[in-house]
Amino acid sequence: MSTRREFLRLMGLSAAAAATLTLWPGITRAATGADTRFLVLMLRGGLDGIHALPPYGDPGYAQLRGPLALTPDGPTAEDPAALRLDGTFALHPALSFAQQLYQRGQLLPIVAAAPPYWGRSHFEAQDCVENGTATPDGAQTGWLNRAVATLPGVDGLAVSTVMPLMMRGGGRISTWSPPLPMRVNPILLQRLEPLYAEDSRLAAAFADALANQGEGSGAAMTSAMGADRAMAAGKAKAMGSGGRLPQLMQAAGTFMARADGPRIGFVEDYGWDTHANQAAILARKLKELDAACASFAQAAQPVWSRTVMVVVTEFGRTARINGTNGTDHGTGGVMFVAGGAVAGGRVGGQWPGMLPGQLYQDRDIHATTDFRAVFKGLLAGHLGIRERVLAARVFPGSAALAPQGGLLRAALAA
């Protein structure tokens, strides 16, 4: 009911003011390898996997979930029906695009997944999801950056004003977010350039900023403004379907669809920590997520058949609802793997069950899949990173954890 946009409006700020787009810089480079695309969308706060992918066929589900339980058996007065996937699982009613992908064999939900860290702190769990280790201080860089760094000539894109941990490190990553609608005096930039070159901590970032934003040259500025308008037209539609995430995902898709665009992308979203009144909050958030995936798929259409996107969150939530019609921090959650290159149309992972005795600490879904196994399988099969490199550099300390197979369509996995 209450959104950031609504607040901005009250403050007299238009959300659209924070929402115009510029273009990705034209860095010309020969496309490398199979020219595949890989995007990670991170949902911060802890998506309730049981709500997004209700295990309606589990004999323990209805009782533990009480008023939050969803079923595919015909709509009730209050709730539309969940979207049936198989005899056990359904999708939340708001995930209609996801259902289409599933029917096309392009969506693979993986149940009971978790990072190797099983504590219940948002911040520690997010750090582990991002640094790719089992401890919050296990690495100061992000695994997705380290993956980029192993691929010569490949760039990454973080749709974010500041660099998220998952994209920090030595690999070449640009950040992008909706810009201020003002032009910058090119003379000012010229004068600042040598000054920033002397500040060792800021020099590289400033040089990137100049390179990426066209140094104020007439041609680049004009085409940037053209792209702004094109994006703004698309944006109106995206905003209509609810919120900023579809807009950010559309931008990511547009950049990544270019022949010389970034092959690896990262987008993040907030607001998934549903301790109270979860049904209404997730109905809105999941609708936005679904629209965001549709925006990305549409914008990335030219490369969609060579694309894998993964939706990930730091932990699942308690199997039981709490006293305020919400759920508290848990362990096993859901990952969604989607894209034209994915061998989907089925539910992956091992479901541990929700009956007494099956729950982790009598509380959470017992995690049966380590995130890193899935990511290792995707990075190996989709980006061609060797298993030895994955275990040594991208996910250090994970040598004993085999990359998960069978995630990709055979034609591309070869």
Place this chain on the structure above:
Amino acid sequence: MATADARRAASALNRLGLGARNGEIAALGDAESWALGQLRRRADDLGVFAGLPDSLDYLRKEAQLQQQRRALKREEAGQPAPTVPGKDGKDGKPVNPLARLYARMFGADLRREASARWRLAARSDTPLAERLVRFWSNHFAVSVDKGPARLYAAPMEREAIRPHLNGRFYDMLLAVEQHPAMLRYLDQAQSVGPDSPLAERVDRRLARRADGQPARKLGLNENLAREIMELHTLGVGAHYTQTDVTQFARALTGWSLPLPRELEQDDVRRAFKFRPFAHEPGSVTVLGRTYADDGENQAKAILADFAVHPATARHLATELATHCVSDTPPPELVSAMAQAYLASGGMLPALYAALLQHPVTWAPQARKIRTPQDLLVAGLRAGAIDPGDKPQPWEGFLMRLGQPTFMPRSPAGYTDVAADWVAPDALWKRVQVGEALAERVARVGLDPRALAAGVIGPVLRPDTLTALARAEAPEQAVALLFASPEFQWRV
């Protein structure tokens, strides 16, 4: 002034304060005495908050809003939703009369709250105290993204943080955790003891109902308990368990707000209410210590122990040292601060004094990135810019730079380390903000080189000074100053 003294004065004003005003560095005198003297004064609010409603006023206004909403719903039942014409002349989006009512009732209040805070930041004569206010406000972060907490974020800073800035940490902690902003932001107001009289009464009523309606049982919500332990006191590295969190959540049940009908009674004086009926009966054991059931005081006793726990001392010292000295503060500084805090029995002035009296705090290596909020405030102060009574431009900049006021993405608040704020896109936007700020600096008598020397003098590099001299116009020179690498740091 000797070079080293000028450098310390600049650190006092730019790193520990909110940013030097022109000429302040030269006039400061001994930096450490000035800094300690700042702490002996209260955080002077210059009267900017005069006439703003307090939390109880906001609760009462909210109760009125609810009444009007009910009336509106009755009135409009059965009528089609009115619409506003779109740009193309056709009917556009339906008007949401409830949202309009909220905007009419609270929009002006929210803007007044925000602009008062901007004015104070720009004009404060106790900038070190103001930095600490903002530090604690971020330590106890709440976000206006959560609708029910929205009206109370700014009042929480005034009512729970400012009065206790130079007092006992426990008093600030208690005032914050009992404030409507925190009780609502972290869902405490709805948490009910599963064996409390209230839960049992509701259970009995549900048992009598045979209409197949879904059961809306009342129960525990452990969100506030967990974040108090993880973020507000002990810190995430401390040794506590899930059981400790749940036990503490039980003790916190009953901590709530007055209901609308209770607000109509004259004897309601506080925006906090303990509800014995919702409190979980029985003793609880947290961190190995058992606390007898003493109603509201049970959780207070736990908070009091948390406040002086060694893990809390270390956590607070690490955060404050990180905020004021370095992204990786030297362990000896953190230890000195934590020890001083514990030895004083949890007094904040002891924590601050240990920071200010430590040589590391004044070492030339100490520096911090200016976060977007720091940058804006420093620009306002350096340029003697009156932020005016409209917060929109400033909040708009912060939104685009990724740090809107009272809108952190999580209860951990905003980070203040360089790794989180230095990125190409962010630097580009800082240049844009530098230009926008420069446009608002008064042109009369403007001498950009003197201004640069006056506000960042001791760290101003010769080539920046040369670039300032070559700028084609004074306002361009000021934009260059605000966008310069030196100005992005609190040195």
